[in-house]
Amino acid sequence: MRQELEQTVVAACKDLFDARVTVSLTRPDEQFGDYATNVALQLGNQLDKKPREVAEAIESKLNHPAIQSVAVAGPGFLNITLTDEALVKVAEKQPANNLKGQEILVEFGDPNPFKSMHIGHLYSYIVGDAICSLLETAGATVRRLSYHGDVGLHVAKAIWGMQQGGYDSAAANDSKKNDVGLFYVQGAKAYESNENAKKQIDEINQLVYAKDASIQGLYTEGMERSFDNFKETLETLGIKNDKSYLESESAELGLETVRQNTGKVFTESDSAIVYEGEKVGLHTRVFITGKGLPTYETKDLGLTELKKRDYPNATRSIIITANEQAEYFKVMLAALKEIDPELADKTKHLTHGFVSLSSGKMSSRTGDVYNAATLIEDVHEAMEKLHPGSPKDHKIGAIRYAFVKHRLGGDLVYDVDESVSLEGNSGPYLQYAHARARSILNKSTGQAGTLEKLQPGERSLLRKIGEYPETVESAVAELLPSYIATYLYELAQTFNRFYENNRVIGDAREVVRLGLVQRYADTLKAGLELLNIPAPERM
């Protein structure tokens, strides 16, 4: 529909002025119409004519059965209003399936075992999962991947904590008593403040690298407890994971690749192997240390190969991490580009900002982080106060929405009270706006009829519903779930206005309005489910 109209405008410009223009219709403010274009402004400038005159000429040439009226407004905008039938057609369109047949890898979350999952991980998981849903809606087969640091100093700190703090193997399933994250905090604090502890932890670190039998038992248990915890949190959030990779797996592959390409891609410098990023406008980074150990960049390089080996047919690979890794990823991808250009071109790194609590910042240095689990509990409590007995997945909806409504990239301040608030731009608002509509549908005994001879309030709602497919399409193209959230909020607002002014049940227009409410509720539900937010029938 939109494309047909765009072509109609293009044809008119060609006929009238022999001008070649590309027209993309925009969605103007509702008072102006359903679609708008500024071609006349552009052409006026090109042809040295008054934009309004150009617009008027085009206006008289625009003939299409979907067009009810065309108006010239402002400096020379062409505003197109659709017929009711055309508006219904637009609203019935399904989002494009343009990723059908593609296999896309998405890595996100990436919490480290032996540490607690904090709210930054939560953000990554929620936004990553939403991006996966978007890609799936567009027809892609998505593999949800994660990557975890199973070696390194943090492991040694945690093991030291387990030794000192009384980790109890016999009570392995007691997640409170055996919270590895807390043992990590204990170790991390001691490492900073206690010379003796620091020495012991450094020794443990060597033992971890050497896979020494003396710590192997605690290591294995710590890994298990950690992944049990992750699993529990992810289940609560309703987030799936298809495959988890470990740093220890990617290290060897990465080392091999770097060694093979030393002299070509990488150079030796001060006994370390580095990639000279300056040649592509970046900075130099070490890939293999002087001691022959792989750095993070080498492990990540290895990971790209692991993924390629496991998913040889993947067409794209997306990695989502925090902003602080943006620069480092550029260097890693620049190196990859020299080794495997095709793979590098398929890979895209997205970053999200730092999450802080409105009640105070978290400190990751000492390990005193605000845990994902704590946030879930806090939200649960806050909602329980406001609405006792509401199901747990509704609360998860509040958390998900609070994260996903932000545009990816910038920092985010999480306000627990606001996220569970019953007012304003929140998950519960949207859920409520859905439940209200379902309530009408459930109570009415009438049958939904065709949408015709629409009244202004009805038309506004239908117009908004019609923006759904194009919103999904741009969200897919730009990998921005926030577009969906913003749209759904506007949709719900439009419905709430409709609801105030237009009675459905018992009204002379009940049949038409039932059809409208039905479409609205289905659209809102589809959008919420796209963000993995439940759309309850009643609240």
Added chain:
RNA sequence: GCCCUGGUAGCUCAGAUGGAUAGAGCAGAGGACUUCUAAGCCUAAGGUCGCUGGUUCGAGUCCAGCCCAGGGCACCA
């Protein structure tokens, strides 16, 4: 010093390819209700879009410089 993010109302944030009076929510002010869920709706108030230049018929959006905040800059991850 160099590089990356960001800077929009008191607070938290939207603002696609440059376009019509810069939009929401929260907080604060006022209002409507014998009605399908008031977790809602309506009205007003609140802005030098960090600053200064530039490009353009037109800049929150593009370019340059500067200011501020956060992050990153070789053997940690």
